[in-house]
Amino acid sequence: MGRSMAGNGRLTRFIIRRDFVRLFLWVVSISVVTLAVPLSFQELYPTQEQRNVMAETMRNPAMTAMVGPGNLEHYTLGAMTTHQMLLLTAVAVALMNILLAVRFTRAEEEAGMTEMIRSLSIGRSSPLSAAMTVLLGVNAVLAIVLWIGLTSLGIEGMGSSGALLYGLTLGGTGLFFAGVAVVCAQLAESARGATSLAMIVLVGSYVIQSSGNVTESVMIWLSPFGWVTSVQPFSENNGWPIVFLVVSGVVLGSIAGILQGKRDLGSGFIHQKPGRAHASAFLKTPLALVLRLQRTGISIWAIGMLILGLSYGSVLGDLESFFDGNELLANMLTGNSDRPVAEQFLPMLMLVMAFIATIPGILALHKLVGEEKKGRVDSVLGRRVSRTQLMGGYVFVAVMNGVVMNSLAATGLWLAGRSVMAEPLTIATVFGASAVQLPAIAVMIGVSSLLIGIAPRWSSLVWLYIVYSFVTLYLGSLFQVPDWAARLSPFGWVSEWPSESVNWMAEGGLLAIAAVLVVIGLFGYRRRDIL
Amino acid sequence: MPILDVKGLTKTFGKFKALDGVDFEVKKGEVFGFIGPNGAGKSTTIRVLLGLLKRDAGTATIFGQDVWSDAVEIHRKIAYVPGDVNLWPNLTGGEVIDLFASLQGEVNGKRREELIVKFDLDTSKKCRTYSKGNRQKVALVAAFASDAELFILDEPTSGLDPLMERVFQQCVEEVKEAGKSVLLSSHILSEVERLCDRVGIIRSGVMVETGTLAELRHLTRLNLYVELNSPATDIGQIPGVHELVKAGDGWKFQVDGDKLDAVMTYLSKHGIRRLESAPPTLEDLFMQHYGDVTGRAEAGDS
Known part of the structure; x- marks a missing residue:
């Protein structure tokens, strides 16, 4: 490593200062929604009887495909929140990480900012590692805020360990997709290409999760969202899929680092194929x-x-x-x-x-x-x-x-x-x-x-x-x-x-x-x- | 009748007067150079002429039609190249050229291909990947492939390399030979000197000078170098002499066009051993109009 990481700390602080409002708004809006939902559930379904009715309406393949499986037998407020919110929030967190990661890496490179920064006494790997450091921090903060927030709601059936797992699942998902996005940012030549590539991974993962959970097959283990739906905070509290998420995220980040070392600034591994040299007959008005x-x-x-x-x-x-x-x-x-x-x-x-x-x-x-x-x-x-x-x-x-x-x-x-x-x-x-x-x-x-x-x-x-x-x-x-x-x-x-x-x-x-x-x-x- | 006729053109943005009574005309078959520094009002004038901005006062006609109310009709016979060419990032250069041709109405396929080769443009690339120069090439190919009668070019070469500037100049010469008219806004004076029949100089929204280069040169100073037989120490005192410097055995200075006679009479009394004169460049002309702004600033400092 050595000098290739020079200036990493300064760049990290620079990204945080420049995009603080953006990072803040993402974390706050995801947290507010996550904390508001169990409160409104408490309001809407105060008794276990009402929650059981809700559980019955959820017992259909379309719902399972959309939000994943849930603990419908013991549909506590916690289980309900996990069932109806965790997967969709994980998608939002994944989206946040993809957009931020591409913004910090390929978009900067495309706009010529990375060239300026690399001409200074900054190591070759620093822009990438600074981006990953910031994203690691953002996901960690999100996990901690959700852990503390969900615990402090004091809702029956939502204990501290469940809240911790809830937060960590989302943070882990974030890290995973940050890793996916920085790899895509090495592969594609443009920010748009990198975002599209990462979005394909996101949508693909979601679809695999849907069909895997509906058919109850082992297929779900192929998708990070399948790992997410396996945790079931507040009911099963099965924490080890989170390790998968975090480890994969770190591995993907390292792969991005290796790929970056093999390419020239401004280039990628997937080259854009030439477009039309003439407009189609349609494009006339x-x-x-x-x-x-x-x-x-x-x-x-x-x-x-x-x-x-x-x-x-x-x-x-x-x-x-x-x-x-x-x-x-x-x-x-x-x-x-x-x-x-x-x-x-x-x-x-x-x-x-x-x-x-x-x-x-x-x-x-x-x-x-x-x-x-x-x-x-x-x-x-x-x-x-x-x-x-x-x-x-x-x-x-x-x-x-x-x-x-x-x-x-x-x-x-x-x-x-x-x-x-x-x-x-x-x-x-x-x-x-x-x-x-x-x-x-x-x-x-x-x-x-x-x-x-x-x-x-x-x-x-x-x-x-x-x-x-x-x-x-x-x-x-x-x-x-x-x-x-x-x-x-x-x-x-x-x-x-x-x-x-x-x-x-x-x-x-x-x-x-x-x-x-x-x-x-x-x-x-x-x-x-x-x- | 002039192809383009502008009289008393005024445009304000809020309290800022961007154009203040601009007058000029472009005749058929003529290349009119529109020069001035950034922010003088060149692009504002052009955008009024294209019907993108609504004028506050004055008249502006192209082919005898009003630039605002008959814009669409006029644009049939106009080719426009903006100074800052912004294209759709997800269309290719070729698609944009064809789209522009379709929106114009007239398509000359053969000319399009020739120009693409001349300007060395890769039309299969997305506009997202183009440099400023390449985006300008797209606009230039679309413009010169069209069957326009009037070309409105707003600093068209600011992103081109010297080779491509050359190609551009050839294109302008070709359309001129074909009897078409060009309004060329620029701050590259050598380009204007080479291509333009007449020139208008705009400054802070006011047209300060218009005329042929010869006419304008008449108004301006001549560069002189003289060596005299008897020493003349008071050349600097003669009215109309500027920027006097001792150079070797002689003197270098500038003379106002209308004071030349008096200066020569004075010099001949001292016996002229050697005399060299150089015609004023457009740059001199330009500096003369803008130089006194800096001159005033310097005077204010001292």
């Missing part, structure tokens, strides 16, 4: 460009929405037993109790899915602002392309995203519901309940268009409006938010079909407002300076 630039994101969202629909649909079969046991959730249902529970529950599910479907719509539209900030709009508008045509393309893709994503979620829900329900929902019921949300999604896209056209600097305000809508409508049904507050959101005007009849006036009004907002936005975009 501004709209085609928008679709081409966003196709990866759109595909990922589409798959995600389908999975979301499938997972919601898979619980429909157990709904009745679920609601009998939980008064608080039953309150969220909309009157009219002579209809089947699934139908009463449908508007709420559709509302949540519509909120989520709004996000890819707004994201697509916001790419226009991003293009403007990156100075790429000039090259398009400097040609025979009108501003209306350009922004119109983005609005079109935004609306398309909203409609397609919302419908894909409905499709997933219908497909899963058909296989788990004794009396499945009809296709018309599902897609009708989904379609009544579309005018509200359109209004959100309209608000976003208006901001981009008139006040581009404030274009992010639309996210606040979406959060406001979500809070007042979704949580509002729990906490008795006044009617007028919900009516300030377009989603507050959506009919709760099939529980109540469709208010065509309101739906039509929303569409009209959306159209007006888009037109004003387009008009504003035509008149303003391109920044």
